[in-house]
Amino acid sequence: MALYSEKVMDHFTHPRNVGSLPDANGIGEVGNARCGDIMKIYLKIENDIIVDVKFETFGCGSAIASSSMATEMIKGKPVDQALELTNQAIAEALDGLPAHKLHCSVLAEEAIRAAIDDYNKRSGKTPETPVIKG
Template sequence: MALYSETVMDHFRNPRNVGVIENADGVGEVGNAVCGDIMKIYLKIDGGVISDVKFETFGCGSAIASSSMATEMIKGKPVEEAMALTNRAVAEALEGLPPHKLHCSVLAEEAIKKALEDYYQRRGQS
């Protein structure tokens, strides 16, 4: 059995939504001191819906794939739905991650939630 699913490999080799959004409505950055992975998520929100999302990730293939998949999962969604995204949903959408790489999906969830919290704080809705 392969260590990584075809979906993980696809999102690693062809990551979606890579980049920076200038003047983003929300930005969230998280890291894992143990493995050294760092994720930064940028959100553009129009009318309560995530109209654009980009990421920058420094890390392993699982971290890049998790960032890519998570951004795909929230793009075009209402902020409330994006806030409910779980690392488990990201891992399932990737058709699984090895147990020692599940922290990558956790980072993706945390980065999105931090970006949304930043969005709410900028709007005075903390």
């Protein structure tokens, strides 16, 4: 039995949407290097749609895979749908994470929220409904 699912290994080995966006209008960074995990999400939002997304991650295999999967799940989606993405959904999409790695999916969820917060701040918007965490 392997530590990670094939999905996790696929996203870790071939991460989707790696890099940065020079014209991002929402950037979120969570975690800290002391604890061994940093995730940075770049969003390009047009008409409340996430038209492009990139990530940079310093962290373990599941942190990289969670970032990759999360960016895939929100690309092309309306902002309010992206805000509904939960860490459970990310972990499920990866066919599960080991219990001690679930925080990696939480980090991905938080990074997306932080990037959208940043977009809202920049564009002078405040979210209409408060976000309820799953």
